[in-house]
Amino acid sequence: MQQSISQKSNQVMSIYETYADTLFRIAMVHLGRREDAEEATQDTFIKFMEKAPAFHDAEHQKAWLIRVTTNHCKSLLRRGWRKREVKLEASELVITNDPEDQALIELVLSLPVKYRSVVHLYYYEDYAVRDISKILEISESAVKMRLQRGRQLLKLELEGEEQP
Template structure:
């Protein structure tokens, strides 16, 4: 594999400037905490520096970064200490703009991880089904099914009904 002859940190800085905000939003949706999202974003860029993969193009790099942060969030959510974590009263909620947007974001964050991931990538990051399929390494029909089921769960939550 051939690597570019630029200084080692240049590609990471460019990547950080380009993708950090998006990766942070993905992590917030998964983890629900600004601090945890910042840590996950930082860990993703550390992995980029350590692995120094060679990418075919910018889209390949973007997909790789999304996959890394998504996997990292799943790992963090599965750790025992996180399950025993106590939320602080009065902690600053994550601002999403209008109160309706904040309420919807909280509902999305409360979805099971497999639904929240596709909902976020589709509606908040504007990815197409085919792109989500490639990023998450699942079939397009699985993406469509998760979108459908995620929407159903959100609809039930918005209507105040219990799932059957």
């Protein structure tokens, strides 16, 4: 019995080490505050330990964790106290030495959350449109439209910055 608890603990720690950073970044994209993102990530792993779901493979496991994180973020955003505007701490999400990359990251983070989440999953987490559709529980055409509109907003911002 003791060994099985130890093995389960090691398994959870391994999964945590593998996915915690990704889940935290996704939560930051949705919530915009470090404390809320940490809470969402922690709650995701608590739910993982409570439910102990069986997965087909590592991709299924990762998709499940991302879906739980995304759903938890949505429920946090629906709470009344979260309806106020929140400043996004972009430098905490991704740090880069290249000023152009940092400026682009900050532009992505300034997008409305529905565009920001699909852009982040597509470009930073390398998910396909079909996978994003399943994770966010929206249609593939909605993912494509949000990507297109997010790109348009980024293009407008980038063109606006280039004007003297």
